[in-house]
Each structure stands twice: as structure tokens, then as C-alpha cells.
Amino acid sequence: MPESVVDINQLRFAYSGTPFELKLDHFEIRDGERVALIGPSGCGKSTLLDLIAGIREPNEGSVETAGRTMGSMSMAQRRTLRLESIGFVFQEFRLLEYLTVLDSILLPIRLAGQSVDRALRERTQTLASRAGIAHLLKRRPARLSQGERQRAAICRALIGTPSLVLADEPTGNLDPMTGNAVLDLLFDEVNKAGATLLLVTHQHEILPRFDRVVDLGEANESAGNESGVSR
Amino acid sequence: MSSRASLHACGLAWKHLSFHGVRSGILVLSLAISIALPLVMQSLVSRGEQATTSRASVTPLLLGAPGGSVDLVLGALWFLPEELKTLPARESDEINGSGLATALPLSMTARASGYPVVGTDVAYLDFRGLDVTDGRQFAVPGECVLGSRVAAAKGLAPGDTILTDPEGLLDIGGGYPLRLRITGVLAPSNTPDDGAVFCDLKTSWIIAGYGHVHVEVTETEDPEAIMGDNDGRPIASSAVTPYTELTPELLSTLHFHGEPEDLPVEAIILVPKDAKSRTILSGRLGLRDEVSVVYPSEVVKEVLDRVFQIGALLAGILVATGVATLGVVLLVLALSIRLRKDELDTLRRIGAPRSATITLLLAEVVMLAALACMIAFAALAASTALPADLVLRLAT
Amino acid sequence: MSVIRTPVILSSLLITCMLAACDRSSPSTAMSTQTEPTTPKVFAINFPLQSFATQIGGDLIQVEVPKVDGFSASLYNPSPEEIITIQDANLILLNGADFSPWTGRASLPASKTVITSRSFKKEWLESSHDHGDHDHQHGPEGEGVHSHAHWAAFTWLSPMNAKRQAASVGQALGRLLSADAAVVEQRSKDLQGSFDPLIKQAERISGMTMPTLIASEPQYQYLAKACGVEVLEADWHWNEPAPHAGMDSLRALVEASGAGHILVPSEPSAERSATLKQMNLEAVVIPLLVDPRSGDSATTFVEALGRNLDTLEALGSAQPTG
Structure with missing residues (x-):
């Protein structure tokens, strides 16, 4: 049986001063699994991604990501973990406006202090070619379409060959056709990299693509539901 | 953070500054003016004093x-x-x-x-x-x-x-x-x-x-x-x-x-x-x-003493203006950081080390200041080329 | 300074101070720091001054004189370029008393220029020569009648004047050659002393009865005064080619005065001598001693002036006293 890439136990997280509370008795994603995370707005989907990535700390319980227990790691260690093992794809792309597509893709590598060698250049080129943006490497985001931007963002998330890709509604801002194409790319690249995917979405029509669908609205114990819905 | 990462953060800073060329230019110029004015003023006054005194002293x-x-x-x-x-x-x-x-x-x-x-x-x-x-x-x-x-x-x-x-x-x-x-x-x-x-x-x-x-x-x-x-x-x-x-x-x-x-x-x-x-x-x-x-040197000394009281006052005003300009520039930088909240959050989510973010912001300030200083010192150097008796054309 | 003008002046000075910069190599007082590695040059405008400078300065100085090339130094009128050369001299010795009128119109450095006859300016004689004077009204305020007196220039023909001019040259050279002041002073004293016998001789002549003398030119005024001799001035341009200007006035003067001698600056030509003979006039050569001599000339001014006085004295002696 594959190892757990994400293993959450007895989790409780609340934003101070708000009634929101996320409670998960157990949540696990295995290596190579492609999991969709659904649920009504405000049920804590994005918060869960943040907790898995170590951006936020739970009030109670443990979060283990890529074999590391977040509670025992410093903030700097968690940042390094994100940089080296987690790829993030956001709904609003989050490309830096002043960087070209090439610089954007290489950003995590450079932030990690790695040198951009020939192999890496070739990988960037391959990745960009597969994403259909090889000819746009010198452009800045302002001169890209929405779909092109998200493709560039996906390349940025995958350049460091992460073991876990966290995608927060990556097609939310795209028209259905473009959204499908972007999803195709994401799935292809995740497959090729042998990475695990946890994707937040509201689009039920794409759920058949996933190994497993988790409805956080139901899973969240604070909402009085049992965890996990598998297809 | 590795030195390469720091270097890259500096590179990011430079790319950010050059992307916002006009804004950066205005900031650099404002800073340069607030640095240059008191410097040039001070330099002109002291060189002027020297020139004035020297002409008087060679006229026994x-x-x-x-x-x-x-x-x-x-x-x-x-x-x-x-x-x-x-x-x-x-x-x-x-x-x-x-x-x-x-x-x-x-x-x-x-x-x-x-x-x-x-x-x-x-x-x-x-x-x-x-x-x-x-x-x-x-x-x-x-x-x-x-x-x-x-x-x-x-x-x-x-x-x-x-x-x-x-x-x-x-x-x-x-x-x-x-x-x-x-x-x-x-x-x-x-x-x-x-x-x-x-x-x-x-x-x-x-x-x-x-x-x-x-x-x-x-x-x-x-x-x-x-x-x-x-x-x-x-x-x-x-x-x-x-x-x-x-x-x-x-x-x-x-x-x-x-x-x-x-x-x-x-x-x-x-x-x-x-x-x-x-x-x-x-x-x-x-x-x-x-x-x-x-005795021209005595007369000039007497007059210069009075002139420099005015000069000191003027220099004080310029320094105050400089400080105010610096305050405005710092405010602009602070506002700019607020505007860049999303960018910084993205870096954080991607996993950029905290030191990289700090380096990025500091490098921008240092670069702006360095450019401003270069312009200010160039202005200072250029001011030394002003002819001695330009004053006479202005004064008469 | 009025209260209102103070801020104006202060602001001018402030701007001066701000902008009058760059005096990196401020010019030093060239005069006070100037060093003279070469022999000082002394410009002497005529023979007497040349002679005095040479006698007092000797090899301590280099004496320069007007380049007259065949005409009299009194007619010397240098070009601006020549004036520039004269400006460069360390000492410029001028005669004064309207000798060389160009000196009054040239830009010469006053601190290096000495008018050697200045000490006896009150004794300058008015020139009897017609200069075509004019009287007219002008001036910055448009008032005042202007008339300019002209002075007789040949001051040095009087031994007393010459002595005073020599003293002036000695004084100027003493300042110029401050390192050799003692030598210069001694030579100056010696030179002045050498005039004493000539002054006495002039006094002696003034006690003699002299024949009636006519001067061919009006330059003998100082000599006549020094020797107490009455000289009638003829406006006979003795050295001009025939027809002789002023011939009639000379003849009238001879007839009226009964004079038998005429003073001329140099030996007249045979044709001139014949003319004078016709009028029963004997030419007495009294050189004006104006033109600078070449460096190898052994005759000093004192000697030359002595000869002039001897000539005049001989004239007196030759005439029985009555």
C-alpha cells in the first residue's frame, strides 16, 4: 500500500474572533493519489490547503505532509518544505507582474538558491513546450491570456518536481474550454512527475477525473458530518 | 539563505524597480534632490568663501x-x-x-x-x-x-x-x-x-x-x-x-x-x-x-561672517526640506509594500525564505538610495565646474 | 552703507560665495613673487638717460633705446608692438617735459616708469615753438576753457637739470637693483659729482659777456637759461633742403640784432655755410645730445655736455669785455 503524503489526525483549527472552525478526525492522501476537495464556500477548503502546506498551524491535532510533521518544524523549515516538496497552483494565478514567464517558472528554483543549470533550462523548455507557452517565455503576465497565465503558474508549481501539488480552484477564473485544457496539462504533468494532487474545486463536471473526491462540507466534524466521500 | 538566493532577491528587486521605471525614477530624483541640495549648497558656500577670500587676500x-x-x-x-x-x-x-x-x-x-x-x-x-x-x-x-x-x-x-x-x-x-x-x-x-x-x-x-x-x-x-x-x-x-x-x-x-x-x-x-x-x-x-x-581681506571676512549666518539659516532650511522629502520617500516605500501584499504572500506560499523577502525589500531601498546618491554626487561634482564669476552675472 | 543697501550687498556676496568657486589656482601677486633670473632691462628714451643708466647700472643692467633708424629720437613714435616690448622693460626712463609726446599716449606701466625731470617740473620752460594750440570748450560737464601748454623738451642741456635727471635715474636704479644698492648709490653719487664742474662752468659763462646769439632751432632754451645767455630764436629750419623755410625772418633777425653767430645742432652743409656766410653769420655747433649712441661709443653725456659748454665759453672769451 502506498505511503501517506498527507496524514491529518484530530485536527481542529479556528480563526480567532470568528465562528469558523475546521475539525477533521482523520484525513489522509496517499502517494500518487489525485484528490478533489469540494464543499460549500467557507467550509475551509483553502484553509485545509494552508494547513497541509504549513502556512497555518492547527490549534489541535497533527498534520503530516511528505513524511514531515508540521508541528515539529520551524517556520523556516516549513517554508523550505514548501519550496522543495509542494507545488502551489492558485485560482488567481499569482504571477509576479514584473517577471517574464521564464523568470516566473524558475522563481522557486532561484529562491531555493539553486543554480539554473543546463538540465534545468532544458526541463523548463520541455515543461513550457508541453504547456504550449514555449514561445511566450520572454513575455510578462500583462501580455498573456488567462489560460496562458495559469499554464505558466502550473509550470512554476511543477518545476521543482514536488511530491505534492496543491491546487486551489485552478480553473475557477477560466472559461470551460480553457479550464479543461489547463486541467489536462495539470493531470498530465502530475502523472509524469508521479506527484500527488489535491485540488479544490466547485466544478462538479471535473470530479470524474479524480481518484477520490472529498466533500469538506461533510467531512468537517464541526458541521456534524463524517469524513470522506469516495467514488 | 544562500548567497545565490540573496543575489537572486537583489535581482528581483532590480527587476521590480526597472519594471516601475517612472515611479522609481521619481523616487530616485526626489531623494537625489534632497541629498544634493544641502551638499551642493554647502560645497558652493565653502568654495565660494575660499574664492572670495583668496581674491581678497591677493589684493593686499x-x-x-x-x-x-x-x-x-x-x-x-x-x-x-x-x-x-x-x-x-x-x-x-x-x-x-x-x-x-x-x-x-x-x-x-x-x-x-x-x-x-x-x-x-x-x-x-x-x-x-x-x-x-x-x-x-x-x-x-x-x-x-x-x-x-x-x-x-x-x-x-x-x-x-x-x-x-x-x-x-x-x-x-x-x-x-x-x-x-x-x-x-x-x-x-x-x-x-x-x-x-x-x-x-x-x-x-x-x-x-x-x-x-x-x-x-x-x-x-x-x-x-x-x-x-x-x-x-x-x-x-x-x-x-x-x-x-x-x-x-x-x-x-x-x-x-x-x-x-x-x-x-x-x-x-x-x-x-x-x-x-x-x-x-x-x-x-x-x-x-x-x-x-x-584691507580687502578684513572687509571680506567681516562681510562673509554675516553672509554665513544667512547661509547657515538657508542650509538649515534645506536640511529640513531634505528630511521632509526623506519622510515622504519612506512613506511611499511603506505604501508600496502594502500594495505588494499579494506579491509577498505569493512568495510566502511558494516558500520563499523570509530573509529573501527582506533582502528583496531592503535591496530596493538600497538601490534607490545608491542611485540617488550617485546623482547627488554627480550634481555636486558638476557644481564644481561652475565658473567663479557666474555670480557676477547673476548679481549684476 | 544705508540700511536698504545692506541686504542687496549681502545677497550679492552670498551669491558670490555660492558661485564664485573654482579659484583652484588663484593667481598670486605676480609682482611680489616674480623672480628675475636675467639681467634687468632698462629702457632709456634719449642719449642723456641712456648714458646715465649705463654709467650707474653698468653690467648689472641691459640698456635699451628707441630704434630710431636715421631720424631723431625726439621724433620717435613707436608702433603698438614696439610699445609692448617697452612695457616688458623692468624700468622705463622717460624725460618728461613733452619730450616724445607718444609717451603720454602709450600704455606704460606707471610703477616701472620714471619721468626723470619730474623733480624740477616747476622749472620747465614753456616752448616757444608753435604747436597749433587750440582753445575750446568741453569737459564732462561741458564747461571750462581748455588750453594746453607745451613744454620745451631739451631739459638736459642745462647741467643742473642733467644732474637732477641723473639723480632720478640713480634713485630708480637703486630700487631696481636693491641687491646692489650700495654700488648703485656710489656710482650715482660719482655721476652727479661729475656735473659740478659743468654747473660751475655754466655759472662762469653767465658772468661773461657773450655775443648776440641766434638759435637755429628753439631747443637751446635750457642751455641759454643755465648759462645766462640771451639766445634769439629764429624759425629757420637749418637742416631742411632749399628753399630754406624762414630765411626771410632769419635775415630780418640778423639785421635787427646785429648777431654774428648762429647755434646749430650739427655742422651745416657747404651750401648752408655759404648762405650763412652771406649773412655774416658764423655757425657754432652745439649738439642737442638727444639721440642714443651705439654701445661702443666711448663718449659719455657729461663729456659731450662739457664740450658744448666749452664751445659756448670759448665764444665768450673770444669777445672782449666792455
Whole structure:
């Protein structure tokens, strides 16, 4: 049986001063699994991604990501973990406006202090070619379409060959056709990299693509539901 | 964070600054101005002080008619258009005759194309270390040499002429403007001498109407030239010439009204032979009521002390302005960080080390400051190229 | 300084201070720091001054004189370029008393220029020569009648004047050659002393009865005064080619005065001598001693002036006293 890439136990997280509370008795994603995370707005989907990535700390319980227990790691260690093992794809792309597509893709590598060698250049080129943006490497985001931007963002998330890709509604801002194409790319690249995917979405029509669908609205114990819905 | 990561953060900072070129430019310029202004001001004041003091200190003694010593120094050393009382040229002759000092008489009342015409002794040029680089120095009345700036501004060279400015329409006795023949151009000295026209003292007297030449109007072919007849002597009309030029032929008819030694000079620079002569001379002259002996360096020091009080106040204002500008720039940077909240959050989510984010922001501030400093120091360096007597053009 | 003008002057100075910069190599007082590695040059405008300068300065100085090339130094009128060369001399010795009128119109450095006859300016004699004077009204205020007197220029023909001019040269050279002041002073004293016998001789002549003398030119005024001799001035241009200007006035003067001698600056030509003979006039050569001599000339001015006085004295001695 594959190892757990994400293993959450007895989790409780609340934003101070708000009634929101996320409670998960157990949540696990295995290596190579492609999991969709659904649920009504405000049920804590994005918060869960943040907790898995170590951006936020739970009030109670443990979060283990890529074999590391977040509670025992410093903030700097968690940042390094994100940089080296987690790829993030956001709904609003989050490309830096002043960087070209090439610089954007290489950003995590450079932030990690790695040198951009020939192999890496070739990988960037391959990745960009597969994403259909090889000819746009010198452009800045302002001169890209929405779909092109998200493709560039996906390349940025995958350049460091992460073991876990966290995608927060990556097609939310795209028209259905473009959204499908972007999803195709994401799935292809995740497959090729042998990475695990946890994707937040509201689009039920794409759920058949996933190994497993988790409805956080139901899973969240604070909402009085049992965890996990598998297809 | 590794040094490569830091370097990359700096690279990001540079890319961010250049992407927002206009904004960065405005910030750099504002900073540069707030840094440069007090620096340039300070530099100009101190160099100005040095230049002012040095011109005064190489002018050991000044003799003038009793009156304001400040006016006398400004007039004789900077040729500022102060109306000075006069003393007879005899004073100069007597001091030269005493052998105690070299006396250099100065007459600064005339102007040519707006520049002061300084009537003096040929030895003045030696005294000020002024070399004639082009042409030769003046040899007879009617000739002049130009300060380098006058020559450059007017595009004049030896062989050309320059017309003195008429004093006024009602200047009946003073005669026509004099057309001066330019015999030489002086090497630049970065002193007020660059902006003056030098000629013989006698030339100044002719301009002022104390001497004249006889133009033979009978020789002219212009029927307008002769206005009437006075016992067989023709009376010249104003149509003869709008100016006078002392040609070699006319020069032989030159004469002065009265003895030249009684004619007026505004100031006399005294260069004592030695310290003893200086003491004797200042003692002798100090006893006389009809003349006033002035030590230019003392007068300048006294005035500078007062000027620097104003200068210090001005510098204070500039520093305050600089601090305010700095505050505004810091505020802009702080606002810019707020505007970049999303960008910084993205970096955090991607996993950028905290130190990288700090380096990115600090590098931008350092780069802006460094560029501003470079511009400020370039402005400072450029300000040293300002000519010494630019001030005279502004002041007069 | 008035209260209102103070801020104006202060602001001018402030701007001066701010902008009058860059005086990196401020010119030093060239005069006080100037060193003269070469022999000082002394310009002497005529023979007497040349002679005095040479006798007093010796090899301590280099004496320069007008380049007259065949005409008299009294007619010397240098070009501006020549004036520039004269400006460069360390000492410029001028005669004064309207000798060389160009000096009054040239730009010469006053501190280096010495008018050697200035000390006896009150004794200058008015020239009887017609200069075509003019009277007219002008001036900065347009008032005052202007008339310029002309002075007789040949001051040095009087031994007393010459002595005073020599003293003036000695004084100027003493200042110029301050390192050799003692030598210069001694030579100056010796030179002045050498005039004493000539002054006495002039006094002696003034006690003699002299024949009636006519001067061919009006330059002998100082000599005549020094020797107490009456000299009638003829306006006979003795050295001009025929027809002789002023011939009639000379003849009238001879007839009226009964004079038998005429003073001439140099030996007249044979044709001139014949003319004078016709009028029973004997030419007495009294050189004016004006033109500078070449460096190898051994005759000093004192000797030359002595000869002039001898000539004059001989004239007196030759005439029995009555």
C-alpha cells in the first residue's frame, strides 16, 4: 500500500474572533493519489490547503505532509518544505507582474538558491513546450491570456518536481474550454512527475477525473458530518 | 539563505524597480534632490568663501575715497556696479614714485555690451597673473583686452571691436561711445577678470569725456556731417559718427582736459614691496582724511561672517526640506509594500525564505538610495565646474 | 552703507560665495613673487638717460633705446608692438617735459616708469615753438576753457637739470637693483659729482659777456637759461633742403640784432655755410645730445655736455669785455 503524503489526525483549527472552525478526525492522501476537495464556500477548503502546506498551524491535532510533521518544524523549515516538496497552483494565478514567464517558472528554483543549470533550462523548455507557452517565455503576465497565465503558474508549481501539488480552484477564473485544457496539462504533468494532487474545486463536471473526491462540507466534524466521500 | 538566493532577491528587486521605471525614477530624483541640495549648497558656500577670500587676500591694500569700504572692495575686486567716490590719479603716481608699493589705479564706470570696462595700468594683468593667450595686451588708448568669458559670450577675437555703452541720452559732455579695438583675449582665470574688458586708464577717461581727439570733419564726404560754419571752422553734426574710434592718426590729437594726474580714479590697488613698506604706507595713508585705506581681506571676512549666518539659516532650511522629502520617500516605500501584499504572500506560499523577502525589500531601498546618491554626487561634482564669476552675472 | 543697501550687498556676496568657486589656482601677486633670473632691462628714451643708466647700472643692467633708424629720437613714435616690448622693460626712463609726446599716449606701466625731470617740473620752460594750440570748450560737464601748454623738451642741456635727471635715474636704479644698492648709490653719487664742474662752468659763462646769439632751432632754451645767455630764436629750419623755410625772418633777425653767430645742432652743409656766410653769420655747433649712441661709443653725456659748454665759453672769451 502506498505511503501517506498527507496524514491529518484530530485536527481542529479556528480563526480567532470568528465562528469558523475546521475539525477533521482523520484525513489522509496517499502517494500518487489525485484528490478533489469540494464543499460549500467557507467550509475551509483553502484553509485545509494552508494547513497541509504549513502556512497555518492547527490549534489541535497533527498534520503530516511528505513524511514531515508540521508541528515539529520551524517556520523556516516549513517554508523550505514548501519550496522543495509542494507545488502551489492558485485560482488567481499569482504571477509576479514584473517577471517574464521564464523568470516566473524558475522563481522557486532561484529562491531555493539553486543554480539554473543546463538540465534545468532544458526541463523548463520541455515543461513550457508541453504547456504550449514555449514561445511566450520572454513575455510578462500583462501580455498573456488567462489560460496562458495559469499554464505558466502550473509550470512554476511543477518545476521543482514536488511530491505534492496543491491546487486551489485552478480553473475557477477560466472559461470551460480553457479550464479543461489547463486541467489536462495539470493531470498530465502530475502523472509524469508521479506527484500527488489535491485540488479544490466547485466544478462538479471535473470530479470524474479524480481518484477520490472529498466533500469538506461533510467531512468537517464541526458541521456534524463524517469524513470522506469516495467514488 | 544562500548567497545565490540573496543575489537572486537583489535581482528581483532590480527587476521590480526597472519594471516601475517612472515611479522609481521619481523616487530616485526626489531623494537625489534632497541629498544634493544641502551638499551642493554647502560645497558652493565653502568654495565660494575660499574664492572670495583668496581674491581678497591677493589684493593686499586698497585705496579709495572715504566712504563705504564694502562698496570699494566689491567695486575694485568684483567690478560690481557700485557708485564709488573718486580720488585723483596723482595719488597713484605718488605711491609709485615713493617706491613703497606698486599702485594700480582702477576706473570701472564704463561698460561695453554690459560688461565692465576696467581702465587700469598694464601692470594689472601681471598682478592678477592674467596671460594674454590670443593676441597681445593693450598698448595705446583705444585698445582693449577681453576677459575669456566676454570673448566667448560675444564671439569676439583680436582684431574685432567692441562698443562702449552710452551712459545716457543726456550725456552731452561724455561724448560718443568709444569703439575699442580688441588686441587680445585673456586666459580663463575663474575670477571676475574673466567677465571684464581691460583697457588703459586713459581710455576710461576718454570714455568718461575727460579727454578727446579731433576728428577732421572737413575730410568727410558725407554732406550730413557738417552742420554749420564757425569762422571758417566746420561744425560737426551728430551724423558724423555714432561713436568715436581712436585710430593711430586720431591718437596723435589726443589730449586731456587738465593734467592727467588730476583726473579721477575709483580705486587704487596697492601692492607694497614688503611688510615694512606696507606698514609705512598704511600708516601714512591712514593719517589722511581725503583717502581711505582698506584691507580687502578684513572687509571680506567681516562681510562673509554675516553672509554665513544667512547661509547657515538657508542650509538649515534645506536640511529640513531634505528630511521632509526623506519622510515622504519612506512613506511611499511603506505604501508600496502594502500594495505588494499579494506579491509577498505569493512568495510566502511558494516558500520563499523570509530573509529573501527582506533582502528583496531592503535591496530596493538600497538601490534607490545608491542611485540617488550617485546623482547627488554627480550634481555636486558638476557644481564644481561652475565658473567663479557666474555670480557676477547673476548679481549684476 | 544705508540700511536698504545692506541686504542687496549681502545677497550679492552670498551669491558670490555660492558661485564664485573654482579659484583652484588663484593667481598670486605676480609682482611680489616674480623672480628675475636675467639681467634687468632698462629702457632709456634719449642719449642723456641712456648714458646715465649705463654709467650707474653698468653690467648689472641691459640698456635699451628707441630704434630710431636715421631720424631723431625726439621724433620717435613707436608702433603698438614696439610699445609692448617697452612695457616688458623692468624700468622705463622717460624725460618728461613733452619730450616724445607718444609717451603720454602709450600704455606704460606707471610703477616701472620714471619721468626723470619730474623733480624740477616747476622749472620747465614753456616752448616757444608753435604747436597749433587750440582753445575750446568741453569737459564732462561741458564747461571750462581748455588750453594746453607745451613744454620745451631739451631739459638736459642745462647741467643742473642733467644732474637732477641723473639723480632720478640713480634713485630708480637703486630700487631696481636693491641687491646692489650700495654700488648703485656710489656710482650715482660719482655721476652727479661729475656735473659740478659743468654747473660751475655754466655759472662762469653767465658772468661773461657773450655775443648776440641766434638759435637755429628753439631747443637751446635750457642751455641759454643755465648759462645766462640771451639766445634769439629764429624759425629757420637749418637742416631742411632749399628753399630754406624762414630765411626771410632769419635775415630780418640778423639785421635787427646785429648777431654774428648762429647755434646749430650739427655742422651745416657747404651750401648752408655759404648762405650763412652771406649773412655774416658764423655757425657754432652745439649738439642737442638727444639721440642714443651705439654701445661702443666711448663718449659719455657729461663729456659731450662739457664740450658744448666749452664751445659756448670759448665764444665768450673770444669777445672782449666792455
